[in-house]
Amino acid sequence: MARWRWGFILVGLLLGLGALLLLTDSLLRLYTALALVSPLLARLVLGAIVLAGLGATGFSIYQLGPFLRPRRRQRLPQAPRQARAAATANLEAVQRQVEQIQDQVARQALQQKAQALQSVQGDRDFTIAVFGVGSAGKTALINGLLGQPAGEVGAAMGTTQSQQSYPWQLPNGPQPIQLIDTPGIAEVGVAGTEREQAARVIAAEADLVLFVIDDDLRQAEYSVLQSLMGMGKRVLVVLNKADRYPQADLDALLERLRSRVVPPLSPNDLVAVAALPQPLPQVGGGWLQMRPNLLPLQTRLADLLRQEGETIMADNLLLQTQQIGASARQVIDHQRQTQADLIIDRYQWLGAGAIAITPLPGLDFLATAAINAQMVVELSQVYGCEVSLEEGKALALSVAKTLAGLGLVKGTVDLLALGLQTNLATVLAGRALKGASGAYLTRIAGKSFVEYFRQNQSWGDGGMGAVVEQQFRLNQRDAVMKAFIKEAITRVVPIISEQP
Ligand SMILES: Nc1nc2c(ncn2[C@@H]2O[C@H](COP(=O)(O)OP(=O)(O)OP(=O)(O)O)[C@@H](O)[C@H]2O)c(=O)[nH]1
Ligand SMILES: [Mg+2]
Structure with a gap:
């Protein structure tokens, strides 16, 4: 408490003590005078005065209480404190997210931003x-x-x-x-x-x-x-x-x-x-x-800062944190996409050769044979979903059935037959078709699983069919198709050429 306050209290106490002595003396005189007339009346009057005095003292202490207690530091209003707390929690989550980024340059840039935000949080x-x-x-x-x-x-x-x-x-x-x-x-x-x-x-x-x-x-x-x-x-x-x-x-x-x-x-x-x-030129010349x-702006700014200043700063901190989070998510998504593409690429050609030389009972079995459950497991790990091999098998089978059910297995074979025939001799194209189709179906399935894992193991509103169909359409684009057929020829043809 400030010194001047103690000074005031001391002077007040001394004055109060003096007043109390005077009061006691007056009361004694009054009591003595009344006691001469009637001792009972003297006691009643004294009792009433003492009670009134005690009541008044109690009331005064109650009223003075807030002034005597040390004043607390002004608290931030509720809203900014909540926004600040949310921003701090968000910042911690974002920092954890940023640590998952493998690209060093991107990771350091975002880490610096997050640290800069953390350091300016207070003042x-x-x-x-x-x-x-x-x-x-x-x-x-x-x-x-x-x-x-x-x-x-x-x-x-x-x-x-x-x-x-x-x-x-x-x-x-x-x-x-x-x-x-x-x-x-x-x-x-x-x-x-x-x-x-x-x-x-x-x-x-x-x-x-x-x-x-x-x-x-x-x-x-x-x-x-x-x-x-x-x-x-x-x-x-x-x-x-x-x-x-x-x-x-x-x-x-x-x-x-x-x-x-x-x-x-x-x-x-x-x-x-x-x-x-x-x-401004005037009508009569001059x-x-x-x-x-600038008064309207100065007045508005003064009001705004007084009423919302703290809230605006806290909200902005939250906004900045969210933006770093969004950038981190984008980088991580890109990183996962690259890893997933490598996995799909590996598995699509892994089975292609074997499928090309294995007799299959029917066209629809092509998808079932091509989609590898281990690929599903590895893709799930990239997205932190951790699917077991059993679950991977079940997922692979249901996507294979969906591909067949939507007529996309036949669609793939027709599409690739056309592409291979323009690049290979008819007999060779016919023999390469099964392997290339298997690879293509693996690719469509893999891309569909990426969507599924990206959306936290959900096929979205349209279900599995919509995702699979969309991936089929996206991969049908001319440039993608040409690149695929070129690669299929270099991967599959050497294997079938070795066969009698
Ligand atoms: N009539 C009028 N002209 C103004 C006023 N304020 C600025 N100007 C004129 O507008 C022109 C541009 O002013 P600046 O302050 O340089 O504009 P700026 O937005 O900073 O422009 P950049 O730096 O190029 O982006 C100058 O010729 C000023 O004299 C105003 O209140 N009334
Ligand atoms: Mg300017």
Whole structure:
């Protein structure tokens, strides 16, 4: 407790003690005077006064309690604390996920991002990205907020070439802020596209985006704004250069802007400002120079930071973590896909030779003979599903039946007969057909199992048939087919040539 508080309490106690002595003395006098008249009355009056005194003291202590107890540190409101907790839990899960990435470069890049997020979790500035098309007045706006010409302002697009960060604090604002100026979006040329990409990354990472426009939303602006809002980013739309519009036109434009965005912008999240008004020619000659007006934005920012600042920061942390998680999932998916392709490739040619030289009772047995249960087991391991050999056999059999039931075994044979005949002599093509078809069916089955394991051992809404049919269609594409037939010839023909 602060010293001055102890001082106050001590003085209060001394004064209280003095008052108590005076009171006791007065009570004794009163008692003595009353006792002369009636001792009973004197006791009753004294008792009543003592009781009232005790009651008043108890009530005072109860009322003063909160002031005497040490004040607790101000707690974060519930919502940000929950979002922070979710972000921390998410970050730990994401870090575990990132460790599974085999590609060193990708793993380190994501690990660094996750660590950077973890290190800034506690204490950091609120970041505001000032974002929008070239020449909308982003830098002029930042200069106006800072109250000094920090960045270069120019009529030509592309004046700001790279991001610039400026420390800033709103007057009486709750927390320190970093204002980030970004290059304009929707500029032409390769360099413009690269600058836009950099600007988008900054916007996606910032706590708040000031989306600066100077007119109705163009298509390019509209789609970027929608995608930022769609990803859950907190955005304020700032219509700059309001000095160029008569009031009625400005009101109509604001109304249109509000309703064009989906879901419609809250009236508070769209503000009109004039960061650097230009002189206007007057009817009777001369020029009118208006004063800059950033007050609507400053007021809105102050309210927003006070009411939602902590929540926005916590939500953004969660969003960033989710994005790292999504990138990690993408890399892992790609990694698994590559491993799975190698397995499928190995098994499709493993059985092809044997099938080519083994007599089979009927066409539909081709699929049953070709789909190897061990392949199913290995694919399941790639996706962390761990299917047993027995389960693998059952799965292989049901996919084989589905292929036959959908007429895809016959479809495969017809398809490959055509392809082989154009590349081989008729007799050789006829003898290679069975082996090549077996390999192709293994491939379709393998790709179907990949989908099944990717979806956590589920065939999805359309069931096994839909997945198998889709894989058959996807692999039928001309380029895939040509490459397959070429390989089939080099793999199967030498084996059948050795046979009498
Ligand atoms: N009429 C008017 N013009 C403005 C206002 N604010 C900025 N401008 C002008 O708009 C032009 C572009 O301003 P900048 O601040 O450089 O725009 P920017 O968005 O940073 O542009 P880039 O850095 O190229 O992306 C300049 O000529 C400014 O003078 C305003 O409030 N009213
Ligand atoms: Mg600029």
